[in-house]
Amino acid sequence: xxxxxxxxxxxxxxxxxxxxxxxxxxxxxxxxxxxxxxxxxxxxxxxxxxxxxxxxxxxxxxxxxxxxxxxxxxxxxxxxxxxxxxxxxxxxxxxxxxxxxxxxxxxxxxxxxxxxxxxxxxxxxxxxxxxxxxxxxxxxxxxxxxxxxxxxxxxxxxxxxxxxxxxxxxxxxxxxxxxxxxxxxxxxxxxxxxxxxxxxxxxxxxxxxxxxxxxxxxxxxxxxxxxxxxxxxxxxxxxxxxxxxxxxxxxxxxxxxxxxxxxxxxxxxxxxxxxxxxxxxxxxxxxxxxxxxxxxxxxxxxxxxxxxxxxxxxxxxxxxxxxxxxxxxxxxxxxxxxxxxxxxxxxxxxxxxxxxxxxxxxxxxxxxxxxxxxxxxxxxxxxxxxxxxxxxxxxxxxxxxxxxxxxxxxxxxxxxxxxxxxxxxxxxxxxxxxxxxxxxxxxxxxxxxxxxxxxx
Amino acid sequence: xxxxxxxxxxxxxxxxxxxxxxxxxxxxxxxxxxxxxxxxxxxxxxxxxxxxxxxxxxxxxxxxxxxxxxxxxxxxxxxxxxxxxxxxxxxxxxxxxxxxxxxxxxxxxxxxxxxxxxxxxxxxxxxxxxxxxxxxxxxxxxxxxxxxxxxxxxxxxxxxxxxxxxxxxxxxxxxxxxxxxxxxxxxxxxxxxxxxxxxxxxxxx
Numbered sequence: 334x335x336x337x338x339x340x341x342x343x344x345x346x347x348x349x350x351x352x353x354x355x356x357x358x359x360x361x362x363x364x365x366x367x368x369x370x371x372x373x374x375x376x377x378x379x380x381x382x383x384x385x386x387x388x389x390x391x392x393x394x395x396x397x398x399x400x401x402x403x404x405x406x407x408x409x410x411x412x413x414x415x416x417x418x419x420x421x422x423x424x425x426x427x428x429x430x431x432x433x434x435x436x437x438x439x440x441x442x443x444x445x446x447x448x449x450x451x452x453x454x455x456x457x458x459x460x461x462x463x464x465x466x467x468x469x470x471x472x473x474x475x476x477x478x479x480x481x482x483x484x485x486x487x488x489x490x491x492x493x494x495x496x497x498x499x500x501x502x503x504x505x506x507x508x509x510x511x512x513x514x515x516x517x518x519x520x521x522x523x524x525x526x527x528x529x530x531x532x533x534x535x536x537x538x539x540x541x542x543x544x545x546x547x548x549x550x551x552x553x554x555x556x557x558x559x560x561x562x563x564x565x566x567x568x569x570x571x572x573x574x575x576x577x578x579x580x581x582x583x584x585x586x587x588x589x590x591x592x593x594x595x596x597x598x599x600x601x602x603x604x605x606x607x608x609x610x611x612x613x614x615x616x617x618x619x620x621x622x623x624x625x626x627x628x629x630x631x632x633x634x635x636x637x638x639x640x641x642x643x644x645x646x647x648x649x650x651x652x653x654x655x656x657x658x659x660x661x662x663x664x665x666x667x668x669x670x671x672x673x674x675x676x677x678x679x680x681x682x683x684x685x686x687x688x689x690x691x692x693x694x695x696x697x698x699x700x701x702x703x704x705x706x707x708x709x710x711x712x713x714x715x716x717x718x719x720x721x722x723x724x725x726x727x728x729x730x731x732x733x734x735x736x737x738x739x740x741x742x743x744x745x746x747x748x749x750x751x752x753x754x755x756x757x758x759x760x761x762x763x764x765x766x767x768x769x770x771x772x773x774x775x776x777x778x779x780x781x782x783x784x785x786x787x788x789x
Numbered sequence: 790x791x792x793x794x795x796x797x798x799x800x801x802x803x804x805x806x807x808x809x810x811x812x813x814x815x816x817x818x819x820x821x822x823x824x825x826x827x828x829x830x831x832x833x834x835x836x837x838x839x840x841x842x843x844x845x846x847x848x849x850x851x852x853x854x855x856x857x858x859x860x861x862x863x864x865x866x867x868x869x870x871x872x873x874x875x876x877x878x879x880x881x882x883x884x885x886x887x888x889x890x891x892x893x894x895x896x897x898x899x900x901x902x903x904x905x906x907x908x909x910x911x912x913x914x915x916x917x918x919x920x921x922x923x924x925x926x927x928x929x930x931x932x933x934x935x936x937x938x939x940x941x942x943x944x945x946x947x948x949x950x951x952x953x954x955x956x957x958x959x960x961x962x963x964x965x966x967x968x969x970x971x972x973x974x975x976x977x978x979x980x981x982x983x984x985x986x987x988x989x990x991x992x993x994x
Contacts, residue, residue: 397801606922
């Protein structure tokens with residue numbers, strides 16, 4: 334898999350786009366701040382959310398059994414899947430049993446993680462993503478680049494072009510209102526024709542056996558209320574113990590994600606509708622391994638609001654695809670490294686350790702600490718690229734020799750200002766890409782100290 | 790499949806994860822700090838307006854009818870249905886319909902809401918998940934009638950009112966359906982209702 338810097342290079346080639354992407358996400362981050370400041374008890378809420386989630390991870394088997402028991406009592410079919418393959422097979426077998434040919438799906442990062450769409454398509458089932466952003470990337474045959482705003486990286490003119498080609502909208506039309514209306518008309522047909530609806534799960538409640546799905550568009554509700562089969566797919570960490578815990582999480586989720594006070598629809602499903610079937614698939618896929626790790630357990634607190642990516646200076650400037658992981662950004666770098674350390678070994682380095690992600694995380698995941706810990710693990714596992722290993726070695730060698738260090742510093746201060754640009758800004762100086770080196774100081778700190786303090 | 794269930798549960802049971810406490814959300818140290826509003830109905834109304842919905846505080850169903858008649862979207866609607874007695878001028882009787890697909894041409898639906906939440910502009914609606922549930926999402930425009938006394942300040946108070954003992958469906962509806970998936974431009978009317986009007990009604994209906 335290409336490394337993060339390599340893929341980010343592709344993205345920042347188009348400087349205008351990189352800047353536009355950065356500003357779009359900063360706009361969302363600012364909306365988040367505004368919403369958060371409306372609630373004086375914000376920090377208290379974060380603390381409760383974090384405690385509840387920690388409780389969940391330390392009681393996962395009990396809570397899963399409690400959930401299963403209560404869900405079954407309400408007539409829900411509960412399935413368990415160890416990995417993505419088993420998850421897809423279960424979903425397919427349910428659809429097959431009902432002879433389903435057409436499925437509408439609301440946004441679910443879990444089904445992205447499992448690559449459910451191509452799996453079902455291979456088995457002759459039409460599956461349509463109904464979240465507008467997700468549908469746009471599906472029409473492009475691409476994955477989402479953000480977990481809340483899947484098409485945040487695409488310009489409206491490009492969507493206009495795509496819709497013209499795929500839906501027959503007017504050529505050159507790029508008005509979001511017009512494009513959304515065209516999507517509404519086309520997707521209404523899909524909702525009406527569908528034989529089954531698939532949704533993700535934002536929260537599943539052990540105490541009641543029910544679950545909650547949040548959308549702004551109403552697509553999860555339309556997708557599940559017009560047909561007689563609803564399959565909900567969830568990671569085992571999505572559990573919460575009690576219904577009242579939702580009060581905490583629903584106050585945090587949308588404010589953190591988009592700056593809204595709550596999503597437009599927060600739907601609570603407790604049992605199948607009359608004459609209908611409701612299935613829920615519980616997926617592990619590596620989550621139990623993360624639960625077992627003292628360092629990274631808290632990453633399971635994640636409620637997938639996307640706040641950490643919206644604020645991340647690296648994500649904003651490198652785009653979601655540079656992570657080549659279902660979940661990008663700071664939390665994605667942690668989860669990606671946990672899932673396949675070798676393939677994702679560059680991700681924990683896509684971080685400036687500015688800690689902004691940790692500050693905004695509504696469930697208080699210590700994101701930047703975990704990213705730093707991952708770096709150490711990756712070094713111990715011998716997965717650091719040669720360029721990093723060599724430069725670290727050289728630095729360490731120089732730092733251990735004070736005289737050499739002083740000499741090199743002195744020479745650099747003298748020589749660098751007179752060097753031609755091509756010698757300073759070349760492919761060996763990764764730091765000098767897209768930015769200028771600071772001016773060389775006249776004296777070193779040691780010299781300054783001598784002059785100003787030793788005399789006294 | 791049962792094998793996977795055992796596999797996952799066994800794996801989790803073998804782990805020794807430090808136990809942590811579940812916080813008591815009812816403890817006064819917390820509840821005293823939840824936000825309150827001097828006039829929850831007004832706060833709800835303002836909040837709903839900020840998320841592109843409309844709240845009208847009225848005396849009775851008669852006044853709802855008057856205000857409905859003034860709404861341009863209601864005036865333009867041909868297929869109207871109502872689940873509130875004597876409310877609106879329904880042209881479609883939905884009570885006998887068993888297939889929700891038959892609702893696809895409903896322009897305006899007048900439906901009951903249970904209670905409203907001041908902090909976020911949401912209204913709780915609930916039903917048994919039968920075909921009538923679809924009306925909340927498939928209708929082009931939706932009006933909800935809620936007793937004026939049923940406005941709670943925040944989500945904690947909301948969940949004190951909710952029980953999930955039986956099979957049911959329920960949702961917090963906060964304004965009309967919307968999306969900002971195209972360059973962050975807010976567009977109202979993505980898949981669900983293009984407009985949402987909440988009537989807070991003083992007298993019983």
